[in-house]
Amino acid sequence: LFRLTQYIRHHPDPYYTPEPDCCHKLLGHVPLFADPNFAELAQEVDLASLGASFEDIEKLATIFWFTAEFRLCCEDGIIRVCGAGLLSLFGELEYALTEVPTRLEFEPSKAVEQTYPLSDYQPLYFVADSFRDATAKLREFNKTMKRLFQVRYNPHTRSVEVLDSKDKVQRFAQSITN
Known part of the structure; x- marks a missing residue:
């Protein structure tokens, strides 16, 4: 089951929307969830949230933001977009591939310390080699969470x-x- 909003971005600015719309869901999330490696990453976040403290839930939400929504990947030395937010926002997609934003190697312990704007282009993107690489790092991070x-x-x-x-x-x- 995949819930989809009926809202579509405003026509004066089709390159960016602060709210997730049907373009975001269809162009961003649907193709990603069709990739078993991404689905495994999302499932890992979901499983880690079960029984987690509110503080750890916030950390997982931040990790999801920087992996599922606004993440870059490096394949054969070429930076590519891999996040649903980037795939559905043409303006930010172009911006993310410039030299303006900061890029850091994806490390969950560093990602959880970051803040991020909800209604503007991201000043920072994390780069991972692949969804498998990000999932492996997430699993190691999840071992640090205290649960009963x-x-x-x-x-x-x-x-x-x-x-x-x-x-x-x-x-x-x-x-x-x-």
Whole structure:
């Protein structure tokens, strides 16, 4: 299920909109979610949010902003846009590829310390080699979050399993060794 807004950006400025509209959803998010590597990154953020503190939820939202919405990637030395916000905002897409904004290598611990404007071009973009690279770094970051339980997604049953007892952890460990 993918919810889609019926709002479309104002015609005087088709290159930028401060609110997510149907162009943002259709041109930005839909193609990304069709990529299994991006879907895995988004799922990792979702799983990390279960049982997380409000402070950690805010950190995950910031990470999502800098990975799913406004991220750059470097393939064979060429900077490309990879975020839904950039893919759906032609004006910011052009701007992001100039030398004006700051670019930093994607590190979740650095990303969570950043603030970002909601209604203007981003002054900073994080660059990751790939969605897999960003997901691997996110997994390492998630290990630093304190929660009373762990979760995992079971692709066979398409369900989330809560690992909150020794017995469940042992069954999980046995399932991955078989």
